[in-house]
Amino acid sequence: MKGALAGALGLSALIVAMGAWLGLSYYLTSTLVVLCALAPFFVDLERRKPEARELVVLATLIALAVIARVAFAPIPHFKPTMAIVMIAGMAFGGRTGFLVGAGAMLVSNLLFGQGPWTPWQMLAFGTGGLAAGVATDALVRRGLVKRGALTWPQRLALAAGGFLLVVCVAGPLLDTCSLFMMVSAITPASAVAIYLAGLPINIIHGAATFLTLLLVANPLLRILNRVRVKYGVLG
Known part of the structure; x- marks a missing residue:
């Protein structure tokens, strides 16, 4: 690697x-x-x-992230997909989190439309899964958290981290794609205009990530942790 x-x-x-x-x-x-x-x-x-069972788990996680995007399609920009990707990374590590994020965008764009934005979406969501996995592994090694058993303060911190990850990292990455696609000659003024225009969208997306992590992270992490321990997949 x-x-x-x-x-x-x-x-x-x-x-x-x-x-x-x-x-x-x-x-x-x-x-x-x-x-x-x-x-x-x-x-x-x-x-x-990877073994077939590992591929099955990976495909299931990608499908769950895709469903999360499709189910909330009627609500503009309010998508829990990043939260699902982060949970995958927390359960199985940063490498798996990246593959789930990138794969979810590639597959879901079969419905939403493939285009020159697809690699950027794959990178943005893959980065979210990678960051969540790396951070969780570091905290578990230090004994600060238990995988699959987060306390309420830890869940709040996770949700807040997801919000910041979307607003400060994933969202700006997608805005950068918009900047390159929409502006032929990049200037400070055009860059500021694009990033400011994308900020409300990123906040809505971040709010969806915050709520999903707060409500769903603990039960889903418990299930995924049992799968990881029982079957020894993607560890």
């Missing part, structure tokens, strides 16, 4: 340099970099040759 990440980082730097030299559009260059960021996780999954 480390070798793949190092290779992706080196290739990203080469793409940026070539993009500047050839005068490629900001969007094309940035999208190629995003694809490089996604590739190591899928390459690592292929190299590990």
Whole structure:
């Protein structure tokens, strides 16, 4: 995994340099970099040759995240998908969280529409699952939390962290995609306008993530933790 990440980082730097030299559009260059960021996780999954039961659990988590997006389609921007992705990362680790987030966006866009925004959505939601998994693993190692048994203060802290993750990380990543797609010549004024326009949307999305984590995280984490321990999958 480390070798793949190092290779992706080196290739990203080469793409940026070539993009500047050839005068490629900001969007094309940035999208190629995003694809490089996604590739190591899928390459690592292929190299590990996971068992069928691991793939079943992974597919089930992706399906749950897709259903969460589809079910709330009538409510603009209020989607619990990021919360489900974060819960997957907390239960099975950052690598699985990233794959669930990226996979959920790829699959759900078969319904919502594929386009040049899809890699950015995969990166944004994958990052959410990765961050939740890495943070949870660190807290579990230090004995600060028990996987699948969060107290109310811990649930509040988790929900608040999910809100901030959407508003400060995932949302701005998607706004950056909008910036590259909508603006031919990027200026400070155009960037500020795009990010400010996206802020209310990110707050609504963050609120959905907050409420879902607060209400659903504990019972779902208990179920997923039993699956992880009993069947030894995605550990």
